[in-house]
Amino acid sequence: MKIECNRAWVFGDSIDTDVLAPNAYMMKPVEELARHCLEAVDPEFASSVRLGDAFVAGENLGIGSSREQAPQALMLLGIRVLLAKSFARIFYRNALNLGLPALVCADVDRIRQGDALRVNPLAGTVENLTMRETLDCEPLPSHLMEMIADGGLLAHLKKKLRSGGNS
Amino acid sequence: MSMTLSEKIIARAADKGRVQPGEIVTCRVDLAMMHDSSGPRRVKPMLEQLGAKVWDPGRVVIITDHYVNESDPESLAIEDVTRKWARAHHISQFHEAQGICHIVLPECGYLRPGMFVVGGDSHSTTAGAFGCFMVGIGATEMAGVLVSGEIWVRVPSTIQVRGLGRLPDGVAAKDIMLMLCRLIGISGANYKVVEYTGTTVESLSMDERMVLTNMSAELGAKTGIIAPDEITLAATRSALSAATPWRGDDGANYERVIDFNANELAPQVAAPHSPENSAPVDAHADVKVDQAYIGACTGAKLADLKMAARILHGRKIARDAPLFIAPASLRIAEQAKQDGTLAALEAAGAKILPTGCGACIGLGPGSLGEGKVGIASTARNFKGRMGAPTSRTYLASPYTVAASAVTGRITDPREFV
Ligand code: SF4
Numbered sequence: 001m002k003i004e005c006n007r008a009w010v011f012g013d014s015i016d017t018d019v020l021a022p023n024a025y026m027m028k029p030v031e032e033l034a035r036h037c038l039e040a041v042d043p044e045f046a047s048s049v050r051l052g053d054a055f056v057a058g059e060n061l062g063i064g065s066s067r068e069q070a071p072q073a074l075m076l077l078g079i080r081v082l083l084a085k086s087f088a089r090i091f092y093r094n095a096l097n098l099g100l101p102a103l104v105c106a107d108v109d110r111i112r113q114g115d116a117l118r119v120n121p122l123a124g125t126v127e128n129l130t131m132r133e134t135l136d137c138e139p140l141p142s143h144l145m146e147m148i149a150d151g152g153l154l155a156h157l158k159k160k161l162r163s164g165g166n167s
Numbered sequence: 168m169s170m171t172l173s174e175k176i177i178a179r180a181a182d183k184g185r186v187q188p189g190e191i192v193t194c195r196v197d198l199a200m201m202h203d204s205s206g207p208r209r210v211k212p213m214l215e216q217l218g219a220k221v222w223d224p225g226r227v228v229i230i231t232d233h234y235v236n237e238s239d240p241e242s243l244a245i246e247d248v249t250r251k252w253a254r255a256h257h258i259s260q261f262h263e264a265q266g267i268c269h270i271v272l273p274e275c276g277y278l279r280p281g282m283f284v285v286g287g288d289s290h291s292t293t294a295g296a297f298g299c300f301m302v303g304i305g306a307t308e309m310a311g312v313l314v315s316g317e318i319w320v321r322v323p324s325t326i327q328v329r330g331l332g333r334l335p336d337g338v339a340a341k342d343i344m345l346m347l348c349r350l351i352g353i354s355g356a357n358y359k360v361v362e363y364t365g366t367t368v369e370s371l372s373m374d375e376r377m378v379l380t381n382m383s384a385e386l387g388a389k390t391g392i393i394a395p396d397e398i399t400l401a402a403t404r405s406a407l408s409a410a411t412p413w414r415g416d417d418g419a420n421y422e423r424v425i426d427f428n429a430n431e432l433a434p435q436v437a438a439p440h441s442p443e444n445s446a447p448v449d450a451h452a453d454v455k456v457d458q459a460y461i462g463a464c465t466g467a468k469l470a471d472l473k474m475a476a477r478i479l480h481g482r483k484i485a486r487d488a489p490l491f492i493a494p495a496s497l498r499i500a501e502q503a504k505q506d507g508t509l510a511a512l513e514a515a516g517a518k519i520l521p522t523g524c525g526a527c528i529g530l531g532p533g534s535l536g537e538g539k540v541g542i543a544s545t546a547r548n549f550k551g552r553m554g555a556p557t558s559r560t561y562l563a564s565p566y567t568v569a570a571s572a573v574t575g576r577i578t579d580p581r582e583f584v
Pocket of ligand 1: 268269288290463464528546
């Protein structure tokens with residue numbers, strides 16, 4: 001599975017769940033909340049990001065609350081893959097459970113805003129097509145990749161329930 | 168092979184003789200807790216999509232706290248969906264607007280040492296004060312637990328935090344955690360468990376121990392935990408079973424041991440916009456505050472209200488720095504009323520609010536307007552969390568918040584006790 005990303009959106013360290021999914025819109029439908037994703041940090045982000053873009057951040061991406069709307073908002077806005085130096089634990093699990101690949105990549109500093117990327121989660125590589133270089137990332141374990149390939153935990157469970165086992 | 172307390176609980180839940188850090192195992196869930204924000208409104212469509220039922224309604228607890236005091240149509244609809252879903256799925260352990268979930272859960276006696284628990288909230292770590300291994304999970308993962316009763320976990324390594332000595336007067340568990348946020352960092356314990364030990368912890372009440380485990384979330388930890396002792400057992404009304412002594416083995420492997428001396432700890436204050444921006448209170452002594460808030464699962468238990476009452480006794484809060492107090496549960500509010508704590512707070516000019524998450528997530532009175540500066544006993548001060556994106560929140564203990572409300576600037580409470 002290779003993920004082609006037209007453009008990278010590059011952010012810094014400790015992008016928290018409160019800026020990804022602001023409290024003021026948490027009671028709204030997630031589609032509406034998504035339009036306010038990151039507005040405290042970059043008011044242009046939600047309206048400019050396009051389907052097939054990549055989200056690149058530094059340390060502790062998704063620190064804070066357990067709200068699944070944080071990765072879900074990014075997904076709804078079109079983000080295909082998350083790359084960060086490190087992730088907060090619950091955010092990481094939430095992203096994978098939603099079927100959004102989240103990869104730990106030590107060299108994200110080499111990615112610039114707008115770069116085109118080709119990501120291979122199983123092999124653990126990020127090809128920067130703009131810069132013509134390949135970065136290493138931690139490959140996703142196969143049991144998680146299986147779930148992501150199914151489209152996330154729900155689809156994965158559905159498949160399992162259908163095949164008889166009560167997972 | 169020796170195991171830590173957390174490893175023992177995971178091994179038991181995974182039906183294994185032993186587990187090791189790094190290993191991925193599947194655990195049976197003893198109890199699953201949801202609140203109104205992350206609960207039924209999110210999992211309902213998922214369960215419908217799966218066409219599946221709740222694996223064991225007797226192991227599910229729903230406690231509403233996030234939008235219970237709001238009257239906008241969206242909030243009302245969320246509460247309605249929650250109520251209907253609980254009824255339809257025969258969840259009898261349903262507590263509506265009784266208080267904040269992490270406080271109501273132990274209040275109702277659901278927690279017992281050795282349990283493996285999941286919660287749809289990041290501060291689910293709080294239950295560790297009761298000797299439980301409780302982790303926060305997102306909504307999709309909760310849907311998975313609800314239909315299967317199971318969850319996979321990667322066995323975490325354990326950081327031991329060992330406190331020696333007693334906290335000085337006017338210094339609280341909150342100050343320990345703000346100091347640790349600086350020392351360990353807000354992601355320093357990512358994927359790991361923090362176990363609190365030592366004479367300092369042994370000397371703390373349950374209310375204070377809960378601050379340690381609650382704010383383990385601010386260290387990025389998978390959870391926080393404290394081995395149960397007589398104080399825990401009195402609170403959970405369970406008997407210590409010799410067969411399962413819920414404590415780590417001698418010689419268990421800790422990834423790191425952090426020692427601190429409680430006798431020397433000063434009150435701490437975390438500056439905007441991160442709990443790790445903490446420093447001894449002196450560093451912020453001249454900062455003027457517009458508002459003070461004592462609330463949230465972190466800082467509005469009975470012990471917290473009493474700390475504030477002690478500072479406010481015989482004093483008045485500054486006219487230009489209103490103090491809002493939202494007790495963490497109805498039971499706490501009732502106890503505080505009975506023992507005179509609420510009266511003391513009100514006499515000083517504090518405004519008592521209904522229980523719930525409230526201003527901790529920027530809802531209702533106590534939240535901060537554009538450009539306002541607040542000081543709060545809550546756990547998080549991320550940008551915009553307590554209100555307007557331009558507001559700024561300082562975090563401190565209930566002692567420090569109350570003292571600052573008296574003077575209108577960030578103030579060392581030791582001058583007042
Ligand atoms: S009081 Fe604040 S930290 Fe606690 S559960 Fe509610 S929103 Fe979360």
